Amino acid sequence: MVFCTTTFAQTTFAPLENIDPNTGDEPYEIESGDFDGDGNIDLVMATYDAAGSIDFIKWYKNDGLGNFTIQPTISSTVTFIDGLAVANIDGLFGYDIIVSSVNQNKVVYFLSDGTGGFGMETVIDDTLLAPGEVKAGDINMDGNIDIIVPYFSENKTVWYAGDGAGNFGTEQVVQEDIANIDTPYFVDVADYDGDTDLDVVVGIYNFPGPQRVEIYYNLYIESGSTAVTWVKDTQSVDDGMSRVINIAFGDVNNDGQMDVVSTDITSGAVIWYDKIKNGTSTPNIISDASIISSPALAFVSDIDNDNLNDVIVTDFGTSGDAIIWFKGNSNATPDLTPTTIADNNFQMVDITVGDFDNDTDFDIATIGNFSDTVDWFENTLFTLGVDDISIEGLKIYPNPTQNMLHIKTNRNDISNLSILDTVGKEIMRVSLQSTTSIDVSQLQTGIYLIKFEGIDTTYKFIKK
Helix, strand or coil: CEECCEEECCCCECCCEEEECCCCCCEEEEEEECCCCCCCCEEEEEECCCCCCCCCEEEEEECCCCCEEECCCCECCCCCEEEEEEECCCCCCCCEEEEEECCCCEEEEECECCCCCECCCEEEECCCCCECCCEEECCCCCCCCEEEEEEHHHCEEEEECECCCCCECCCEEEEECCCCCEEEEEEEEECCCCCCCCEEEEEEEECCCCEEEEEEEECHHHHCCCCCCEEECCCCCEEEECCEEEEEEECCCCCCCCEEEEEECCCCCEEEEEECCCCCEEEEEEECCCCCCCEEEEEEECCCCCCCCEEEEEECCCCCCCEEEECCECCECCCCCCEEEECCCCCCCEEEEECCCCCCCCEEEEEECCCCEEEEECECCEEECCCCEEECCEEEECCCECCEEEEEECCCCCCEEEEECCCCCEEEEEECCCEEEEECCCCCCEEEEEEECCCCEEEEEEEC
16 A cells, blocks of 8 residues: 655654643553544543542644643542553444453443443452553454453452453462462463463562563463463573663564563563563563663654554653654664653653554653643654645645545556545445545544555645
């Protein structure tokens, strides 16, 4: 598919654009997803105000061009929100929102109604103590979204099987320490061992000893049945961390296999591990305290569109750059010289990555834990053109347009065209004449694609 209205540039990010100047005290989590079913990537944010009694879950509607508007607050009653995930858990409408409350000892969700509204809080579990991070994925491979949560004060990590209609079963244990020494708080899920089922990596506080990172393998495939069981890797990913604050799966060295990446807020180390299943774990430093002394997050994503994963790192302190990134390499550790995205004291402890302006590159949205803001940075690698299109015997104008889109052609090899949204859904089909005018006034503001039958090239236009 060729987009004929893009121009190319080096990977740089535009200056910060504010979305919400007042989130409530101490925003802590941010995620992205299409919550209203319009094909554009929206944002959701949750606060964790350790000094207060009110926290907020808020979402921000995207018009497809990176213009976000603050929507009615989803919740102001769930407090100390330490886990936030988005997934379509009921198979309807847009993405739904799942959160955990550390002090209310519950994991709950809010269902999207597909038009920008969310239902009432629904409890998944409120019987266990101090839930931490929340992840979503299909653990038992039945096509439905399941939920994975570590419980700090219960010394165990559990998962809940979803039925695809918004209902979840009782807890099933992934990891548990009956001696009450290992206290899990951070998790991620991915197919680490390449057998197609999802495995879990857990960040564990061990008192009084060092903290650890462990992998638990899902034996669904190995069992040959519908049962899910777990086994811990015989060797820790890392058993000498000072204070783990983030762990994630990702192919950091771009060799086609998953790795683990961690951040240690006390030592300042950002490390990726070349880990053999049930074998050695080789640590590789990406960043240390001389670059960012208190790293918060390491995020693995290809932000320069070279088909190689890069690593983005954020700062929980105020002395280092707020967000930096390290360029990925093929079959090797990333470049160790970072590029700065933002230099401020916002404490951008969490980010989410997506193509928010529909120009085919990945942008970054973030929260400021100190500034109490939601902001985003436009990736200017690809810049969407807004000129009229005149190529291959076709002229499409005006671009952008608010009401009518005109097409002139002297070609005899095309007779029909389709207008698609950015996820490829056909919006309308039109018979093509030498001069054709299309009424697009009823389309929502955003970016659309024009596909001519018999032509591989796809054209973009903007509906204002």
